Amino acid sequence: MTPLRFAQTIVRAVARLVPRWQRRDWQREWDAELQHHTFDQHQPFGVVSRSTGALADAVYLRSQALQLDVLVHDAMLAWRNAVRRPAFTLLVVLTLALGIGVNSAVFALLDGVLLRPLPYRDPSRLVFVWHTLPSQNIFEVEATAWDYGDWRSLRAFSEMALVSGGAVTIGGDSEPPERVRISTVTASLMPMLGIAPAIGRGFTPAEDTTDAPGVVVLSDGLWRRRYGGDPAVLGRVIQVNNERRAIVGVMPRGAALPGPTGGDEELWASAHMSAAEWANERSHNFVILARLADGTSLSQASAEIEIRAARVAAERPSHRNVGVRVIPITEQTVKSARPTLLVVAGGVALLLLVASANASTLLLARAANRQHELAVRTALGATRSHLLSLAMMDCLVLALLGGLAGLALGSWALGVMVPLLGNTVPKSLAVGVDARVALFTAGITTLLGVLFGAIVAAHRPASVTASLKTTARTTGAATGGRLRRVLVVTQVALAVVLLSAAGLMLNSVVKLSHVNAGFDPRRLLTFRVALTTQNYAAAPSRVAFGADVLQRLEGSPGVRSAALVSAIPLGGTRGANGVEIEGRPPNPNETIIIDQRHISPNYFQTMAIPMVSGRPFTATDDSRAEPVTIVNRAMAERYWPNQNPIDRRVRVAAGYDSGVWFRIVGVIDNVRHISLSREAPMEMYRPFAQTAVGGFTLVIKADGEPSALGAAARTAVKAVDPNLPVYDMRTMEERISGSFAQTRGTMMLLLVTAVLAALLSGVAIYGSIWYSVSQRVPEIGVRLALGASRASIFLGVLRHAVVLTGIGSALGLAASLAAGRMLSSLLFQTAATDPGTHAVVIAGTMTLAVVAGLVPARRATRVDPMTALRNE
Amino acid sequence: MRMTLATTLVMQAIGAGHRHGFDIVEVTGYPTGTVYPALRRLERDGYLRSRWEAERAAARDGRPARRYYELTASGVKALEAAVDTLQQLDAARLRVKHAR
Numbered sequence: 001m002t003p004l005r006f007a008q009t010i011v012r013a014v015a016r017l018v019p020r021w022q023r024r025d026w027q028r029e030w031d032a033e034l035q036h037h038t039f040d041q042h043q044p045f046g047v048v049s050r051s052t053g054a055l056a057d058a059v060y061l062r063s064q065a066l067q068l069d070v071l072v073h074d075a076m077l078a079w080r081n082a083v084r085r086p087a088f089t090l091l092v093v094l095t096l097a098l099g100i101g102v103n104s105a106v107f108a109l110l111d112g113v114l115l116r117p118l119p120y121r122d123p124s125r126l127v128f129v130w131h132t133l134p135s136q137n138i139f140e141v142e143a144t145a146w147d148y149g150d151w152r153s154l155r156a157f158s159e160m161a162l163v164s165g166g167a168v169t170i171g172g173d174s175e176p177p178e179r180v181r182i183s184t185v186t187a188s189l190m191p192m193l194g195i196a197p198a199i200g201r202g203f204t205p206a207e208d209t210t211d212a213p214g215v216v217v218l219s220d221g222l223w224r225r226r227y228g229g230d231p232a233v234l235g236r237v238i239q240v241n242n243e244r245r246a247i248v249g250v251m252p253r254g255a256a257l258p259g260p261t262g263g264d265e266e267l268w269a270s271a272h273m274s275a276a277e278w279a280n281e282r283s284h285n286f287v288i289l290a291r292l293a294d295g296t297s298l299s300q301a302s303a304e305i306e307i308r309a310a311r312v313a314a315e316r317p318s319h320r321n322v323g324v325r326v327i328p329i330t331e332q333t334v335k336s337a338r339p340t341l342l343v344v345a346g347g348v349a350l351l352l353l354v355a356s357a358n359a360s361t362l363l364l365a366r367a368a369n370r371q372h373e374l375a376v377r378t379a380l381g382a383t384r385s386h387l388l389s390l391a392m393m394d395c396l397v398l399a400l401l402g403g404l405a406g407l408a409l410g411s412w413a414l415g416v417m418v419p420l421l422g423n424t425v426p427k428s429l430a431v432g433v434d435a436r437v438a439l440f441t442a443g444i445t446t447l448l449g450v451l452f453g454a455i456v457a458a459h460r461p462a463s464v465t466a467s468l469k470t471t472a473r474t475t476g477a478a479t480g481g482r483l484r485r486v487l488v489v490t491q492v493a494l495a496v497v498l499l500s501a502a503g504l505m506l507n508s509v510v511k512l513s514h515v516n517a518g519f520d521p522r523r524l525l526t527f528r529v530a531l532t533t534q535n536y537a538a539a540p541s542r543v544a545f546g547a548d549v550l551q552r553l554e555g556s557p558g559v560r561s562a563a564l565v566s567a568i569p570l571g572g573t574r575g576a577n578g579v580e581i582e583g584r585p586p587n588p589n590e591t592i593i594i595d596q597r598h599i600s601p602n603y604f605q606t607m608a609i610p611m612v613s614g615r616p617f618t619a620t621d622d623s624r625a626e627p628v629t630i631v632n633r634a635m636a637e638r639y640w641p642n643q644n645p646i647d648r649r650v651r652v653a654a655g656y657d658s659g660v661w662f663r664i665v666g667v668i669d670n671v672r673h674i675s676l677s678r679e680a681p682m683e684m685y686r687p688f689a690q691t692a693v694g695g696f697t698l699v700i701k702a703d704g705e706p707s708a709l710g711a712a713a714r715t716a717v718k719a720v721d722p723n724l725p726v727y728d729m730r731t732m733e734e735r736i737s738g739s740f741a742q743t744r745g746t747m748m749l750l751l752v753t754a755v756l757a758a759l760l761s762g763v764a765i766y767g768s769i770w771y772s773v774s775q776r777v778p779e780i781g782v783r784l785a786l787g788a789s790r791a792s793i794f795l796g797v798l799r800h801a802v803v804l805t806g807i808g809s810a811l812g813l814a815a816s817l818a819a820g821r822m823l824s825s826l827l828f829q830t831a832a833t834d835p836g837t838h839a840v841v842i843a844g845t846m847t848l849a850v851v852a853g854l855v856p857a858r859r860a861t862r863v864d865p866m867t868a869l870r871n872e
Numbered sequence: 873m874r875m876t877l878a879t880t881l882v883m884q885a886i887g888a889g890h891r892h893g894f895d896i897v898e899v900t901g902y903p904t905g906t907v908y909p910a911l912r913r914l915e916r917d918g919y920l921r922s923r924w925e926a927e928r929a930a931a932r933d934g935r936p937a938r939r940y941y942e943l944t945a946s947g948v949k950a951l952e953a954a955v956d957t958l959q960q961l962d963a964a965r966l967r968v969k970h971a972r
Contacts, residue, residue: 032892032938033893035936036894049903052905053906053908054904054908056904056909057909060908064912064916
């Protein structure tokens, strides 16, 4: 052997001391040096002498890395343990994935909606400014264009913008006409929010007025869908309703207005308002957004604008009793979502606790089985810290697997949750699984891993010799039993809390679905049409269109009757107007504002809304006849209590027929127009033939399945005017079910969470009783040998399950009653303490306990006394 | 980190352009069992960094690639401080000698 080969052998032998992850580089370095070592003829063994230094080097590295190396080794061991018991690993991982997954999904929702700042420049300084009508308990009314001009002079706001939303028909290009959501905005809006078109330009101040031609900016979605993402679209002129508008820009993807009105606009239009429109102080159609001036607080701004509002209210009849309110955009955008999201978050957090308790039970059971092995390790010299490291690694590996599976599950669950929650998640907010969600998941995963490790490590054998002497079975019983029972009781208690919450929500949803909306929603198909093209500028043409379409629809097979209405109940729109009642002296402290509906004669018949008194409209109530109106019961009871309102007269304060007296010819029953959970507003109905509104919903009563009439409805409209788009087509039952989608979504999420928690608790009860029976086999054997009946053994085991569940249920019930107030804002006609719901939940949980206890109890009765005693 | 004479000399050698293990062993005269642990310690504490020589350059010289060490900015500072201390020690020793 040459000296070089000898030196290399030494290095290779010593390399084993070097930590594994450093070994390759270490050996490479030493090999390179040895191979190139210049030989000194006088010292042929110099290379060997130098190679001996490798030992000191390796020992140094090993001593440095000893701790890290042990951890890596333990992690490998933990991984092998996990793979060696696939069924156990799968059970723990699935349990954790369930808990972690839904929490990741709900965190993504919370983060996107409540935690993350809105995507605008300095969003904390942005506010909405609303009018209020305190005398009618209305605290959010759109402002007028005149107010916008007035408020801009206030020093409290550095910037202000005006927005109005709606729907328009676009066309005039090579594409078919289409109905799209539009936001009409002033030039100040985009700079104020800190958003700008991705291509092209925003609006100029001149374009706020009719001095400059009106222009539009496309949303990214409309640009891609309608124009194939063609940048040459800039400069093209399109028809927006009946106006020509040039396209000057395209917004970036995801750009949206804040607040309840924003989020789904496909077209942004310049304000393009005439001097008369800017001076209008009666049309409350505009949402006002503003930025607080530097150094101005919200309360200072509110105070300044309230002083101005009080002065205006005193000076101008149009603003009598009108107040103002300033709301930060963050609060406005997310306030309706907060209670729902917090309840759902609370629910899934409880599920995580249940899943963690369940996983702890499983890990403790396994640790009990491994105590003999741990005792052997201790006897062979393993230190306490090494045993702790082993336990931690075992749990961390399982938690990590659970976390990874949970992240995948959470991403899927989020996709399911967002549509379930309906409007809870504002459309302007992007919600998804991103780095923050992954970080959150990693955080709870690590926390759980460490927690489980600590629990398991806390139950290692107290005495090595005792553990070595006893069998694995008896050791486990002595150390983990009490903790396991505590965990089972905790799981049952948490499951009861969740089941109660879900039960209360279910109760609310059932009650909501049985609310009498005031009309018969069965077999009704509804869709909307807007007469916006030049052809319908004159009122008679609109009336003729309505009559023609209704006639065609009623002539279609399968249609029992057809009608039209300006705002369909639960359709998300309502129109209201100030009203004056003949003979009622004007009261400066009272502004009468009544919802206005414009209907065709057979609307009440089609909707099956009962007449209280008087008559419905007839075909003769047209523009040549006396202007007439029908009021609803709520209005009649408010303004003519114990009197007959028929033949009284009312008139509206604004609009084209303001000043004209309408004779009341009938009283109709109330309809829950806004939502099923809100009382009917006061309403006035007017004949369409006298008002000829340009946008309305058509309602068809079908003989059979209403959705089958969709094609016939489109054909009827197309036959009258092929250029009119038909949109928002839904059966009335779909509208009703959509109106409480948020409550139903919350209920569904809580119910799924509660059922999962209950199932996990059931498994925990089963596991705990089964385990306790296994431990007690010798004792049961002795009792049977001494003459105990099998029935008494059976009942004894079952009693154990019932007692554990009973304690858990009692604790859960107490917690539910204490926390009920959190849920009460989401409930409908259901008390948070509803005894029926709680009784059903407790009965269900106790049944679960009995079912979970049956199999172990039967096992206990089958113990053979002779075998049990012999094994002992 | 404790700056021994050996660590100071190893750093000085690297600063002077002797960049791989046996070269440093040659110029400092310390055994490999002293030089290598010193290199590990200096690298761990951020006074040195190491990189592998490009395979192509090593192949041109007909040898395997070496691990080269170089001083980091904090290594340069630490070396200056250590040399300074040694010089002060030397001056003090001379003063004591003359005083005798």
